[in-house]
Each structure stands twice: as structure tokens, then as C-alpha cells.
Amino acid sequence: MELALQGKKLLITGGTRGIGRGIVLAAARAGADVLTCHRQDGEAVDSLAEELKRAGGEHHVVRCDVGEISEVDRLAGEARDRFGRLDGVVNNAGVISHIPFAELPAEEWSRIIDTNLTASYRIIQQTLPLLGAGASVVNIGSRGAAAGIPLRAHYTAAKSALTGLTRSLAKELGPRGIRINVVAPGVIETEAFDAMPAERAAGLRDTYARKTALARLGTVDELAGPVLFLLSDFSGYITGETLNVDGGI
Template identity: 35%
Template sequence: MKKLENKTAIVTGGSRGIGANICTCLAAAGAKVVVNYARNQEAAEKVVSQIVADGGQAIAVAGDVASAADVKKLFDVAEEKFGQVDILVNNAGVVHYKTMEVTTDEEFDRVMKVNVYGTFYGMREAASRLADGGRVINLSSSAVRMMLPTYGPYCATKGAVEQMTRSFAKEMGSRGITVNAVSPGPTETEMFLGNSESEKIERMRNLAALGRLGKVEDMGPVIVFLASEDAGWITGQVIPVNGGTA
């Protein structure tokens, strides 16, 4: 029997990058997966097609995690299609690399709404709708510990995610629900590479003890572990997955 057989998972921001790998890894472990996307339906359907071709079950569901109503809809659709939700992965996020001096109110609001409010909305919905013994896994960032210039607003959002993770773990423990965060280091995603100049990419590569950037394939297996019974005694933790970057 696969580790996550008969489990249902929602993955926000599951159409590309780390999120897509999380979806395929969860499905390979037996979970039925709700692949959330904000705009790129084609990419989300591609992830679903890959899962189905490999013998799994998945659906793509549109929704902006910055909207509480859209997050509620994710749970509604998941329950209608697959039954009670067992696993929530709050992966959706946006980056912001600017000094605080030139960051506009609108830019700050956007990164806060997606990264902090989106994670909060997911956890709030999970509090009443996740199955007993379920799993909540939030995505943070090793940038929180690196104190890099131009990362201030972004790190503020991920610091908030880590603190909410710890508090929510205490709130959900009586139902056997574990709540953890995974903290990737610099990773070869379209979002990171597309928003970073070559000098910065090389500098980040050299910071890792293992001498490379992370790959999306490095993340999914860790998520599967935290979602499984094997991780039943791990909660309220932030797990760095960064090759020794920070």
C-alpha cells in the first residue's frame, strides 16, 4: 500500500515549479490531488494529465489564495470530488526583491495578501474541515534566516508563515493534526530564475554547502514524508531544505 493511499490533498499554487513537483509526488504516493492555480490553467491541466497518465487521480481548480472565498471553494470542490480533505499544502506565493525604500504600498499589499493571508485562509479553513489526523504543510523560505538586502517584505511574509505554523500546531494537536513548514533555499524555479540576475544566481549557488541551487525535485519527497504517518511525531517545526545554504 502506498504511503498516502485514500488520502486527499489540496496543493495551492500547484501548477508550476515546486508546487507541480509536490503534486506529482503526493499522487505517486497514492493521494488524490487538487491542483490549485491562479491563472495558468494550461500548466495546471498538464500536471493533472501527468498524474492521470501515471495512474493517479487529480483535478485542477482555479482560485486566488488571496481571496477567502476562493480558498473555501477549493475545499468545497475537493470534498465534492474526493471526499474529506486530509492534507493541505500552502505552497502558493509570490516573490518581491526590492529595497524597502522603493517598495510601493501596492507591492507590499500584494506580497502580504498572497503569502500571509493566503496561508492564513488555508489554515483557517483547514481548522474545521481537515480530517482528524490530517496534515498541514506550509512553505516558508530560507531567506528568512539569511538577512539579505531587497528581501525585507518577502522575508516578513515568510517569518509570519513560520510563526503561524507554530501556533496552529498547538491549536490542532488535540485532533492529531500536525502542522509544519518547509523552508527551501534558492531553487531553480521559473519564479526565482526569472527575477534574479546571473550574478545573484551564482552567489546563491556558492552559498550552499552542496555547491548548487536546489531543484524542484528536492522538495516533493520531503512534503510526502511530512504528509505521511512516518512524520506523525513531528509538528510545529520548520524544516530547512536548502543544501546547507542557511
């Protein structure tokens, strides 16, 4: 059974690196047309554009800082102008920092909340006119939101609130045929591990191998698969749920 996304129009935020990049490429290879965004220019942007060309279809990689409301509104306008409709939205773009709560500046709290939570609210709201019956929204949460992680109070607060937003909107938008769910990753091995000192990367792999039922970190493709499932018609009766993709951590 294949997850047929042929011809679906998708907006996926934060698609040039890590988990977002994996979702964008998996969706394009499954036949979807994808609009994605990035905050900074660089090699990752250029290489993604090249990979999308090879995948075929109509794809667009645009610049947008989702931490700014005006930028989010412009991104929704890009989706309208380029596609005319959307069959799915993936709110993936996010930021994180590690700061003791007693030292957490108000401006850093706002930056993390705005990028990880407020952007999702605004993107969903502003793309509603493009979402018809059968459309699916997937918010990328975090397994850490349920567990709680020291030094990340601002981040876990944002991701926990994203779950509440999802559950409320599932009930509000359900009568319109729009589904909305959360995918909550555990520790996924991205290219960020390649940028670490080898000893630190090995230590993290060993730590999480001991903490997960599957005794290893997850891969980007293993995270993209469940997201594509929730974007597909195979998940047509699933909404308001949080799917933990964490290897049994």
C-alpha cells in the same frame, strides 16, 4: 522504506509550476488524490492535467487566486465537495517582488502579505472541518525568512509570520491530532531558470554553488521528498517544526 500516501486526499495550492508542480506530481505518484489550483490558464495547467492522468488516481486542477479571500473560501468548498475530507494541506502558492523598502507601495505590501500569509491562515481555517486526527499541514516557507534579504522586506515578513502561525497552530491543533510544519526551501532550480538568459542562469548556479555546503542548487524532487515525508505517517510525532531544505546554505 516508501512514503505510502495511497488513498490520502490532499489540497496543494499553486501546483502548476515550480516547487508546487513537483510536490503535486510526487504526491500523485505516491498514491495520493490531489486537488490543486492555479491563477492563470496556460500550457503549464494543461500539461499538469495530462501528467496527473498518467499518474492515475482522482485529481483536480482548478482556478483560484489565493490572494482573494472569497476565492480561498471557494477552494475549500471544492475540497469538501470533491473529496469530503482532507488528509493533508500544502500551502505552497506564493508571489514575490523585489522593491527597495523606501519605495514599497502599500498595495504591493498587501498583495505579498495576502498571498503568502493570509491565504494560508484562511485555507487552514476553512478546511479544518475536513481535517481529522492524523492530518498534516505543510506550509512552504523560505530559508530567506531567517536570513533576511534586501529588497524583499514584504516577502520575508510574510514568510517569517508563517513560521509563527505554524508554531501557534501546532499547539492549538495538536490535541485534535493535526500536525503542522514548515518546509523552508533554499535556492531550488525550477523551470524559471530555463526562461532566463543562459549567462544569468549560469551565474546564479555558480553563486549558490559557492554558498551551499553541497556546492549546488537543489532540485524540485529534493524539495518534494521532505514535504511528502511530513504528509506521511512516518512523521507522526513531528509538529511545529521548520525543516530547512537548503543544501547547507
